[in-house]
Amino acid sequence: MREFQCPSCRHAVTFEHVVCANCGDGLLFDPSCIEMTELSLKQSCRNRDVIGCNWCAEESDPYCGSCRLTRTIPNLGSPRNIMLWRRMEEAKRRLVYDLARLRLPLTPGDGAPVAFDILSDETSPILTGHLSGLITLNLAEADDVERESRRVAFREPYRTLLGHFRHEIGHFYWELLVNGTTLQAPFKLIFGDETQDYQFAINSYHGRFDRSYDRMGFISEYATSHPWEDWAETFAHFLHIVSTLDSLAGLPLSLDERSRQTLTDPYLESDFEALLALWMPLARGLNELNRSLGMSDAYPFDISPAVKGKLHLVHMAISAFREQQKSAGASVAKVFAHAQ
Numbered sequence: 001m002r003e004f005q006c007p008s009c010r011h012a013v014t015f016e017h018v019v020c021a022n023c024g025d026g027l028l029f030d031p032s033c034i035e036m037t038e039l040s041l042k043q044s045c046r047n048r049d050v051i052g053c054n055w056c057a058e059e060s061d062p063y064c065g066s067c068r069l070t071r072t073i074p075n076l077g078s079p080r081n082i083m084l085w086r087r088m089e090e091a092k093r094r095l096v097y098d099l100a101r102l103r104l105p106l107t108p109g110d111g112a113p114v115a116f117d118i119l120s121d122e123t124s125p126i127l128t129g130h131l132s133g134l135i136t137l138n139l140a141e142a143d144d145v146e147r148e149s150r151r152v153a154f155r156e157p158y159r160t161l162l163g164h165f166r167h168e169i170g171h172f173y174w175e176l177l178v179n180g181t182t183l184q185a186p187f188k189l190i191f192g193d194e195t196q197d198y199q200f201a202i203n204s205y206h207g208r209f210d211r212s213y214d215r216m217g218f219i220s221e222y223a224t225s226h227p228w229e230d231w232a233e234t235f236a237h238f239l240h241i242v243s244t245l246d247s248l249a250g251l252p253l254s255l256d257e258r259s260r261q262t263l264t265d266p267y268l269e270s271d272f273e274a275l276l277a278l279w280m281p282l283a284r285g286l287n288e289l290n291r292s293l294g295m296s297d298a299y300p301f302d303i304s305p306a307v308k309g310k311l312h313l314v315h316m317a318i319s320a321f322r323e324q325q326k327s328a329g330a331s332v333a334k335v336f337a338h339a340q
C-alpha cells in the first residue's frame with residue numbers, strides 16, 4: 001500500500017495511524033477519496049475509541065465501510081479479546097482497501113453484502129471459512145503465538161491475518177467472477193474440476209500423511225486440496241502482489257518507464273506480464289532484505305509457470321468483471337460506494 005500524509009503537517013503516516021507521530025493531530029481515513037483527512041472534517045467510526053478504527057463513518061451509519069461488514073463481533077469480556085479483535089479489524093481494513101482499489105464490489109448484484117463473523121472459540125471450536133458470502137474467522141488467529149504454532153503444526157511457510165482475509169474473500173469472488181461466466185471452462189482446464197466432492201477432498205487433505213506436493217503446479221500445499229481452495233490461494237497471492245507493488249510505488253527508486261507506468265496503479269494494470277515482471281525481482285529482493293535482518297522470507301513462495309498461468313486467470317477474471325461493470329454503466333464512484 002502506498003504511503004499517506006498527515007493533512008495537517010504533511011508528515012508520512014501509515015494506513016493504520018490514528019494520530020500523526022509528528023504533530024499529534026488525529027487522523028481519519030476517508031475511503032471515498034482514499035486519503036487521510038482531518039479528524040474535525042468528518043464523523044469518525046464508532047469503533048475508533050474501542051479498537052482504534054481510523055476510518056470515517058459512512059453517511060447514515062455510525063460505523064465505517066469496513067466495520068459495518070462485521071456481523072458478529074467476539075465476546076468482549078476480556079481485554080485480550082478486544083486487543084485481538086482490533087488486530088482482526090486492522091487486517092480487514094487492508095482487505096477492504098484492496099477491493100476498493102480493484103473496484104470489486106462487496107455486494108453481489110442482487111444479494112446481501114459480504115459479511116464477517118469474528119468469533120472466539122472459548123465455548124466451541126470456530127473454523128475459519130467462507131459460506132455464501134459469510135466469512136467466519138477464529139479470533140485466536142490474531143494471537144501471534146497461537147497462529148505461529150498453527151503455522152508450524154500445518155507446516156505452512158506463511159500464515160497471517162491478512163492472508164486469511166485475502167484467501168476467504170477469494171471464495172466469494174469465485175462465485176461472482178467465475179461461476180456461470182465464460183471463464184468457468186478455462187477455470188476447469190487450469191484449476192481442475194470443481195464439481196468433485198468438496199468435503200471429501202478437504203477431509204482427505206487433512207488426513208494426508210505424506211505432506212509432499214507438486215510445487216510446480218501449486219502455490220501452496222493447501223491449494224492442492226480442491227480447485228476452489230487453489231483458486232482462493234491464488235486469489236490471495238494476486239492481492240499480495242498488487243498490494244506490495246503499490247508499496248513499491250512510493251520508494252525513491254529509479255525505474256524504467258514501463259515499470260513506472262505499472263506503478264501508477266498496479267491494481268488496475270491491464271498487462272499481467274508487466275505485473276509479474278516487476279513482482280519477481282521484488283519478491284526476491286524482499287526476501288533478501290528480510291534475510292539481511294535475520295528474519296525469515298517475507299514471501300516464501302516460488303511462482304512456477306503453472307502457478308503463473310493460474311494467477312493470470314485471476315487477473316483475467318477481475319479485469320473481465322471490471323470491463324463488464326464499465327459497459328453496464330456503473331460509474332467508478334458507484335463501484336467504490338459498493339466496495340466500502
Ligand SMILES: [Zn+2]
Binds near residue numbers: 009010021024025
Ligand atoms: Zn501531522
Ligand SMILES: [Zn+2]
Binds near residue numbers: 045046064
Ligand atoms: Zn470502523
Ligand SMILES: [Zn+2]
Binds near residue numbers: 167168171228229232
Ligand atoms: Zn478456503
